[in-house]
Amino acid sequence: MRNLMLASRNLLRHKRKTLAVLSALIVGLAGLVVFQGFLSEMMRIWRDNSILSGVGHLQVAGEPGYFEDGEFNPYAYPFPKAAQVAALLLKEPGVEAVFPSTGFVAMAGFGEASKTILVKAYPAERSFFAPKKGATKAPSDRFLLGTLESGNPIRAGERDRLLLGATSARVLGVHAGDTVTLMAILPGGQLTGRDFAVSGIFSVIPGQDDLYAYTDYDTAADFTGLSGPPVLDVLLDGVDRVDAVAASLPPDLSFRTWKDLAQLFVQVNSILASFLAVIRTVILLVTLFILANTMNRVVVERMREWGTLRAMGAKKRDILLVVLCEGCLMGAGGAILGILLGFGIATAINLSGGLSFSQGPFVWAIFDRPGLDSILLNVVPATLVAGLAAILPGRKAVRLSPAECLREV
Amino acid sequence: MALIKVDNVQKSYSLDKTRLIAVRNVSLEIEAGERVCLMGPSGSGKSTLLNIIGCVDKASEGDILIDGEDANKLSDARLSDFRNRTMGFVFQSFNLIPVLSVYQNVEYPLLLQRMGRKEREDRVRDLLAKVGLADFGKRSPERLSGGQRQRVAIARALVTKPKLVIADEPTASLDHATGASIMELMVEMNGSEGSTLVFATHDPAVAEFAGRIVSMIDGQVVEDRSRS
Numbered sequence: 033m034r035n036l037m038l039a040s041r042n043l044l045r046h047k048r049k050t051l052a053v054l055s056a057l058i059v060g061l062a063g064l065v066v067f068q069g070f071l072s073e074m075m076r077i078w079r080d081n082s083i084l085s086g087v088g089h090l091q092v093a094g095e096p097g098y099f100e101d102g103e104f105n106p107y108a109y110p111f112p113k114a115a116q117v118a119a120l121l122l123k124e125p126g127v128e129a130v131f132p133s134t135g136f137v138a139m140a141g142f143g144e145a146s147k148t149i150l151v152k153a154y155p156a157e158r159s160f161f162a163p164k165k166g167a168t169k170a171p172s173d174r175f176l177l178g179t180l181e182s183g184n185p186i187r188a189g190e191r192d193r194l195l196l197g198a199t200s201a202r203v204l205g206v207h208a209g210d211t212v213t214l215m216a217i218l219p220g221g222q223l224t225g226r227d228f229a230v231s232g233i234f235s236v237i238p239g240q241d242d243l244y245a246y247t248d249y250d251t252a253a254d255f256t257g258l259s260g261p262p263v264l265d266v267l268l269d270g271v272d273r274v275d276a277v278a279a280s281l282p283p284d285l286s287f288r289t290w291k292d293l294a295q296l297f298v299q300v301n302s303i304l305a306s307f308l309a310v311i312r313t314v315i316l317l318v319t320l321f322i323l324a325n326t327m328n329r330v331v332v333e334r335m336r337e338w339g340t341l342r343a344m345g346a347k348k349r350d351i352l353l354v355v356l357c358e359g360c361l362m363g364a365g366g367a368i369l370g371i372l373l374g375f376g377i378a379t380a381i382n383l384s385g386g387l388s389f390s391q392g393p394f395v396w397a398i399f400d401r402p403g404l405d406s407i408l409l410n411v412v413p414a415t416l417v418a419g420l421a422a423i424l425p426g427r428k429a430v431r432l433s434p435a436e437c438l439r440e441v
Numbered sequence: 442m443a444l445i446k447v448d449n450v451q452k453s454y455s456l457d458k459t460r461l462i463a464v465r466n467v468s469l470e471i472e473a474g475e476r477v478c479l480m481g482p483s484g485s486g487k488s489t490l491l492n493i494i495g496c497v498d499k500a501s502e503g504d505i506l507i508d509g510e511d512a513n514k515l516s517d518a519r520l521s522d523f524r525n526r527t528m529g530f531v532f533q534s535f536n537l538i539p540v541l542s543v544y545q546n547v548e549y550p551l552l553l554q555r556m557g558r559k560e561r562e563d564r565v566r567d568l569l570a571k572v573g574l575a576d577f578g579k580r581s582p583e584r585l586s587g588g589q590r591q592r593v594a595i596a597r598a599l600v601t602k603p604k605l606v607i608a609d610e611p612t613a614s615l616d617h618a619t620g621a622s623i624m625e626l627m628v629e630m631n632g633s634e635g636s637t638l639v640f641a642t643h644d645p646a647v648a649e650f651a652g653r654i655v656s657m658i659d660g661q662v663v664e665d666r667s668r669s
Contacts, residue, residue: 041540345525435498
């Protein structure tokens, strides 16, 4: 304690000098916190939107092979226990919704034009469109289909309706209210066809709405002759419960999680984490260099003090501990100040609405809530690095005999 | 048995290819309770000999026994403990720790002994009262006069009840009157605390406070006389 007390007093001895030394760490970590918050918020929104855009937190199928080609051939993977499994899942904590889904490939025709589309089908009440402008938080119990450009969503109870992507609609020359003919090949090569009223035209991110179309689940089941859903989509109140809910499933079922489905998100997230780790390492190395130099100078300046302490009976270990504590306190203090400054900047920007912006249904903002991960990722390494920077100066402080230290002016 | 026994001690330094001898074959015995002054001009080796007696420096040759302990044979850690329990130091420039208050400066040697809080407090307050600084405990050393700082240093040196007090030019940074009052205090404390006082000075007026004067020139003892 006496060493820690001396170290903390020494830091306060030259406040300006200490702050000047720590400025690199403070500014670097503050910038990192703002940047990290911005990226993590973007990634969180990307993740949540991926999950709510049809991926779901969890997909549960009755047959193991469904997740290989079931989306294009749902007839081969019956799921007779779907209703019982849905009832079981709804009892699990955190489960917001469990509903059947299916899909089929069809040729859409309108006049002379035709286009291949992949029609996805959910119960009508389990889908919604984001408003065109402004921040939005998606409801957690339904899928986000994008932004409705014209027409209306499919309402519960409506049949033989189709929501068409803007690009597909443009290719086909279709507008909301028109009727298109869908033709699909059933198992055994049988061709089926039906007219669908185009209820609405939607957009997602440009380039991503040229393949998908949506209809309600009952229409899709009737059109394709499915006797029951091949897969259940599960929405939870957060990603943290995914593993627990998956573990509660009967062992004979197959499932995949949002991470299996959002591979691009997982890869980008991993790259960004590495990128941030590199920036953090650079900041810590700069701190190490500056701190080691400063501590070295400070230790030499205080040589007579070390001699006095040794004369009074302090051991070499005591002196070394004082210097190490001083370094560690500087590192921890600098990191905490850096994090606080970073969160302060982020909060100020958020409050002024400065960097929040949206594209379609996506909203990006600067993250401004301190989390335990920020403490662990920034304060602990900074403290260790600062301690490391103090080792050589500390050894210098104890290398000389007390008499040699006392002779220093 | 003498408290301090210096036997044929020599201290030399190597500077480039030159060998400088600071202390030459000095032998000396100091009894417990004595007040001894090492006197001599600058460069005479008195401070070096004082450092060796104070166990903050090692002799190149010869033996040094303090309170029966052979200082040359103690490890660095044991030597630190030995200094803490046996000796107190008063320096020319006071050498107070600027980040600690007056009270904390005096308390520090007791912290090294891991002494209990109550006993520590009693000792520190007692010593501060004896040196006339009872009301200055919370003050920073930087807000004290030179004489007051040296009084704090004396309290710090005596707080562990050491057998030996080492003072290197204790009045050199003070004006004549303050220096005299500091020496009077040291002599008084030497008597009341029952410690042995060994101090170095080049000032004959300061040497007058000693009961025995050891004069040094060029690292050698040239005179060792007791004053009646």
